Amino acid sequence: MSRQPAVFSTRWCLCIAVLVMAVAWGHPTHARGPDAPGPNALQTACTALHAPSVLQVSLLFGLNRPDGGHVSQRDWTHFVRDIITPRFPAGFSVLRMTGQWRDEHSGRIVREPSRIIWVATPFTPDLQPRLEAIRQAYRQRFGQDSVGLVITPGCAAF
Structure with a gap:
């Protein structure tokens, strides 16, 4: 069975972006404030979603x-x-x-x-x-x- 390349609609891409931002925004490190060190929000979101x-x-x-x-x-x-x-x-x-x-x-x-x-x-x-x-x-x-x-x-x- 041949595998076709993934093709994504604009709506699908937007939904994923919103989900990633929501996970990053809701992570506890966001509440620390701008001067407090914390893990990279994007990497945290990627890890939570099991997405490299x-x-x-x-x-x-x-x-x-x-x-x-x-x-x-x-x-x-x-x-x-x-x-x-x-x-x-x-x-x-x-x-x-x-x-x-x-x-x-x-x-x-x-x-x-x-x-x-x-x-x-x-x-x-x-x-x-x-x-x-x-x-x-x-x-x-x-x-x-x-x-x-x-x-x-x-x-x-x-």
Whole structure:
């Protein structure tokens, strides 16, 4: 039986985040005050949930091309298959979004369809090169100025 990668809805991810924060907030060390030493709240929550520490990585991709074109669904699918999947074969989630940003030169607000790749992964020495390879490949293939990257410590169990 083949195992399919885990795909999570935005609602599911939000529920887990709220649960982790609730556990951390309700832990007795929170009542100590800001100057009192105590165990790391995130590590306490991870331990209580039997979930190992991971990094939550979000890669932010705009689908409008600078030349006025758009990254097609077929182009996106091939990019995910050829570039992202080999670097995160254990799985990741793809979220469809609409992004908004201000053009530095014109000051104009731009809205565009976008995708977020979300992956929970342990920190390993090869993580930075894998992420940079994805970002660089997207910029080169689709003529993009940037690919956003957000990394947040967390914990996960599957």
